[in-house]
Amino acid sequence: xFREAIEQMSGYVPGEQPRGMKLVKLNTNENPYPPSPKxxxxxxxxxxxxxxxxxxxxxxxxxxxAAEVLSAHNAEITPDWILCGNGSDDILTIATRxxxxxxxxxxxxxxxxxxxxxxxxxxxxxxxxxxCEPDWSVGFELTAPSDxxxxxxxxxxxxxxGTLLEPGEVAAIADTLDCPLLVDEAYVDxxxxxxxxxxxxxxxxxxSRTLSKSYGLAGLxxxxxxxxxxxxxxxxKVKDSYNCDTLSIAGATAAIDDQAWLADNVTKVVAExxxxxxxxxxxxxxxxxSRANFVWATHPTGQHEAIYQNLKAEGVLVRLIRHPGWSGxxxxxRVSVGTPAQTDTLLALLATL
Amino acid sequence: xFREAIEQMSGYVPGEQPRGMKLVKLNTNENPYPPSPKxxxxxxxxxxxxxxxxxxxxxxxxxxxAAEVLSAHNAEITPDWILCGNGSDDILTIATRxxxxxxxxxxxxxxxxxxxxxxxxxxxxxxxxxxCEPDWSVGFELTAPSDxxxxxxxxxxxxxxGTLLEPGEVAAIADTLDCPLLVDEAYVDxxxxxxxxxxxxxxxxxxSRTLSKSYGLAGLxxxxxxxxxxxxxxxxKVKDSYNCDTLSIAGATAAIDDQAWLADNVTKVVAExxxxxxxxxxxxxxxxxSRANFVWATHPTGQHEAIYQNLKAEGVLVRLIRHPGWSGxxxxxRVSVGTPAQTDTLLALLATL
Numbered sequence: 001x002f003r004e005a006i007e008q009m010s011g012y013v014p015g016e017q018p019r020g021m022k023l024v025k026l027n028t029n030e031n032p033y034p035p036s037p038k039x040x041x042x043x044x045x046x047x048x049x050x051x052x053x054x055x056x057x058x059x060x061x062x063x064x065x066a067a068e069v070l071s072a073h074n075a076e077i078t079p080d081w082i083l084c085g086n087g088s089d090d091i092l093t094i095a096t097r098x099x100x101x102x103x104x105x106x107x108x109x110x111x112x113x114x115x116x117x118x119x120x121x122x123x124x125x126x127x128x129x130x131x132c133e134p135d136w137s138v139g140f141e142l143t144a145p146s147d148x149x150x151x152x153x154x155x156x157x158x159x160x161x162g163t164l165l166e167p168g169e170v171a172a173i174a175d176t177l178d179c180p181l182l183v184d185e186a187y188v189d190x191x192x193x194x195x196x197x198x199x200x201x202x203x204x205x206x207x208s209r210t211l212s213k214s215y216g217l218a219g220l221x222x223x224x225x226x227x228x229x230x231x232x233x234x235x236x237k238v239k240d241s242y243n244c245d246t247l248s249i250a251g252a253t254a255a256i257d258d259q260a261w262l263a264d265n266v267t268k269v270v271a272e273x274x275x276x277x278x279x280x281x282x283x284x285x286x287x288x289x290s291r292a293n294f295v296w297a298t299h300p301t302g303q304h305e306a307i308y309q310n311l312k313a314e315g316v317l318v319r320l321i322r323h324p325g326w327s328g329x330x331x332x333x334r335v336s337v338g339t340p341a342q343t344d345t346l347l348a349l350l351a352t353l
Numbered sequence: 354x355f356r357e358a359i360e361q362m363s364g365y366v367p368g369e370q371p372r373g374m375k376l377v378k379l380n381t382n383e384n385p386y387p388p389s390p391k392x393x394x395x396x397x398x399x400x401x402x403x404x405x406x407x408x409x410x411x412x413x414x415x416x417x418x419a420a421e422v423l424s425a426h427n428a429e430i431t432p433d434w435i436l437c438g439n440g441s442d443d444i445l446t447i448a449t450r451x452x453x454x455x456x457x458x459x460x461x462x463x464x465x466x467x468x469x470x471x472x473x474x475x476x477x478x479x480x481x482x483x484x485c486e487p488d489w490s491v492g493f494e495l496t497a498p499s500d501x502x503x504x505x506x507x508x509x510x511x512x513x514x515g516t517l518l519e520p521g522e523v524a525a526i527a528d529t530l531d532c533p534l535l536v537d538e539a540y541v542d543x544x545x546x547x548x549x550x551x552x553x554x555x556x557x558x559x560x561s562r563t564l565s566k567s568y569g570l571a572g573l574x575x576x577x578x579x580x581x582x583x584x585x586x587x588x589x590k591v592k593d594s595y596n597c598d599t600l601s602i603a604g605a606t607a608a609i610d611d612q613a614w615l616a617d618n619v620t621k622v623v624a625e626x627x628x629x630x631x632x633x634x635x636x637x638x639x640x641x642x643s644r645a646n647f648v649w650a651t652h653p654t655g656q657h658e659a660i661y662q663n664l665k666a667e668g669v670l671v672r673l674i675r676h677p678g679w680s681g682x683x684x685x686x687r688v689s690v691g692t693p694a695q696t697d698t699l700l701a702l703l704a705t706l
Contacts, residue, residue: 001452001532001533001556001557001584001587002451002452002587003450003451003452003453003454004454005454006450006451006587006590006591007587009590010590011589011590012590012594014407014410014594014595015407017406017407017408017409017410019409019413025406028407030405030406030407031405032405033405034403034404034405035404035405039404040400040401040404043396043397043400043600044396044397044400046572047393047396047397047400047600047604048393050387050572051387051388051392051393051569051570051571051572051573051604052383052384052385052386052387052388052569052570052571052572053370053378053383053571053572054367054368054370054381054383054565054571054572055370055571055572055574056370056372057367057370060372086439086574086593086596086598087593087595089593089594089595090593093593097359097475098355098356098359099354099355099356100356101356101357101358101455101477102454102455102456102477103455115594122450122590122591124454124455179354180354203354204354212407216404216405217404217405218404218405218406218407218408218595219399219403219404219405219406219407219408219598219599219600220404220598220599220600221408221439221595221596221597221598231354234354234355234359234360236364237359237362237363237364237365237475238359238475240439240440240442240443240446241365241367241442241468242367242440242442242571242574243439243574244574245439245572245573245574245598245600245601246572246573247396247400247572247573247598247600247601248598248600251400251404
């Protein structure tokens, strides 16, 4: 009945999303703060207004406002440079389907967001995971010539490391590749630089963003892609016509409109990231200097699963991430930045373990 | 840069969704009534509660309640028989990707929902459109043996005709096929029968539903599939982990919980469908006996485009649908059932044209 590729794959396993329990939840890089009240108000108004109508297939309200906001960084960007998705996972799916024929390949630095492998498996294409150095620097094989590679994913900042490539480094990668480079900027609002400018000069650079992290809207499912208009035009053929719903378009538009909220939230999260990092170091972990809303921590004992389980037993969820065979270590803990009280709880617990 | 299949396809064209204009909108089969107030209340409460968290990846709240409601019809159905989607278009995409390898084929009666062809084009597979008879009965070639066909779509009720195959007829088709049959029941709540029972006895029958039409929730994007649990399990690998957002899960759960609202709404729409059909006949059209929330109308003059344009100029949007080369005629008008006042406006206008 099923394609062989589907029967053989195991499927993406999202982070635990326990319901109805009181937890310190630091496992899926959600924002610890609720979104701007303007977002909630916009959603509630949209709900009153008539859900019986289909949404705008091109999410113009969001694209118009986002273009204005983004053009403060890159004056070229107009609404036709933007494609909206049901979360940036939808954007990643659309790009994979648009660029990679069955039997071809995708490539990405590794360890990274494990969805890239899953997307390749669903599409029935090979995945070339190019190992990072133990310090998380990107392996040079990422740009090696290939007859088959049709798309390279680059999470920047990367997960689970939080490491960031500067725009010049990303430009050099893009210029060496002869296939599209999808720069997944899910966490970029917590960093100091981004790759939006590269889109203007290289049609093969695509930048994806999400409102899940820095806007506190993981529950809304809204992401977008920035690329040259002729690229957006082809990708739009692959998306579901009504991939974004009326409520998420209204909420996302209000969110990107409230840049003051974003700046304030990012300031809080970045400050707390520094405190979390210092606390983890003090607790005996090695950490990586993060540019995202999480910190990658490994312990000299290597007892990451035991630490994860002990924390979970006490109601603190972090993410145990395994990448067996990597020269930088087989596993570790990715800890999302929470509120100061959540950091306190975590650090107090670690001190007792 | 792009797959050849993508560059060559033209893309699905959704019905016009004009914004900010006062229109009698009878072109995309939306419900003319707003959804149950309980849906709006559930969404507004969910918006307050914390959109910063990811949604439940398996939409358990909806699946639990839907299983209870559906098991009134089919006692076998438990939550593991249900897969939720970002609209039933998402369900159709998931099934296409799960069953049909590149180079294989899909099949469907034609004329029908034009998205089936688009889904085949995106996936890079052949599409076999099996012409209906001029009376819209399904052509026998739908079940002809084939080495390549991996999935058959069957819209039931069909669009644009509104015609319905009885469960026994669908069972006979499914039993003859050696590939899955996806029965697209987007409009089934307006009909007297459905194919839910077939799922129990034939693992190759999949039934998709949407809340867009009968629940008045086109703006919410929520659909679901009913199939045997081992089928659901494979399909779940292909969906985006968080394909349904927090707000749509809350709204959809409240919607399916309010079966009294559904029954009342269906009664109103079906009554108005009869009045619309009678009015179109009186205006000189030929119509097809519809089991959906729209009526297919053709005019002996064949001047469908002119009628469509004249109506549009007066602020009444209907859907001009073309299927050139079909033995039943090259085109016609699909008119969604509106409110009594909207029907009056349409019929008064037709009388003057």
